[in-house]
Amino acid sequence: MPNVEVCLSPDLLHLFNLRKKNVVVVDILRATSCMVTALAHDVEVIIPVASIEECKFLQKQGYISAAERDGLKVEGFELDNSPFSYQNEDLKGKKIAVTTTNGTQAITKSVEAEKIIIGAFLNISAVAAFLLEEQRDVIILCAGWKGNFNLEDTLFAGALIEILQKQFTVEQDSSLAALELYLSKKTELLPFILASSHAKRLSKLNIKDDIAFCLQHDTYDVLPIFHEKELRNYKINV
Ligand code: 3SL
Numbered sequence: 001m002p003n004v005e006v007c008l009s010p011d012l013l014h015l016f017n018l019r020k021k022n023v024v025v026v027d028i029l030r031a032t033s034c035m036v037t038a039l040a041h042d043v044e045v046i047i048p049v050a051s052i053e054e055c056k057f058l059q060k061q062g063y064i065s066a067a068e069r070d071g072l073k074v075e076g077f078e079l080d081n082s083p084f085s086y087q088n089e090d091l092k093g094k095k096i097a098v099t100t101t102n103g104t105q106a107i108t109k110s111v112e113a114e115k116i117i118i119g120a121f122l123n124i125s126a127v128a129a130f131l132l133e134e135q136r137d138v139i140i141l142c143a144g145w146k147g148n149f150n151l152e153d154t155l156f157a158g159a160l161i162e163i164l165q166k167q168f169t170v171e172q173d174s175s176l177a178a179l180e181l182y183l184s185k186k187t188e189l190l191p192f193i194l195a196s197s198h199a200k201r202l203s204k205l206n207i208k209d210d211i212a213f214c215l216q217h218d219t220y221d222v223l224p225i226f227h228e229k230e231l232r233n234y235k236i237n238v
Pocket of ligand 1: 070
């Protein structure tokens with residue numbers, strides 16, 4: 001049986017061997033939830049980049065650009081990091097360049113993986129179905145916050161493992177811990193997450209609706225895969 005492991009922070013990624021494995025990158029609040037929402041609303045392609053400078057460069061090439069640092073939109077860019085900003089007909093068929101504090105860093109650090117899949121509660125069943133079909137070892141990479149562990153990404157890891165566990169071995173302590181955390185909190189996700197550090201950070205920005213939205217399961221049947229620097233929805237393109 002293939003194995004599923006959890007990397008609780010991008011700063012721990014050097015401890016994992018990504019080769020020939022599928023990596024699921026998750027940043028529930030809010031980068032990967034935004035990416036899933038954007039592709040579900042027919043954005044053609046997303047280019048996630050690590051730095052503001054790279055995003056600026058792509059903006060000059062004609063990409064619509066989104067930049068977030070510490071939860072706030074960076075001045076000079078068109079889009080912020082709210083999933084509601086991507087539910088916009090005007091973005092249909094458009095190419096978006098995006099940089100965020102943690103999510104896009106986690107994606108760009110995963111390039112040695114066989115495939116990089118973007119996960120969120122919003123598309124968890126589509127991600128699980130793909131991983132079950134692939135039957136390949138999986139690492140769930142939690143984007144965390146500036147190198148630190150966070151609750152919301154770990155809960156997603158646990159939720160995904162709950163689905164995968166019949167066909168994947170779950171042996172590593174962080175995978176077992178993520179699963180137990182999710183099982184103990186799955187019926188009260190919103191109040192639990194509202195007490196988390198990042199929800200408190202975001203509440204200062206008055207975006208409680210974003211948090212509730214990002215915790216919804218299976219709103220979208222999309223499968224974003226990062227390949228050759230581009231993120232596309234492989235549910236429609238393959
Ligand atoms: O860190 C990130 O990538 C962001 O998702 C953070 S925030 O939700 O925009 O604050």
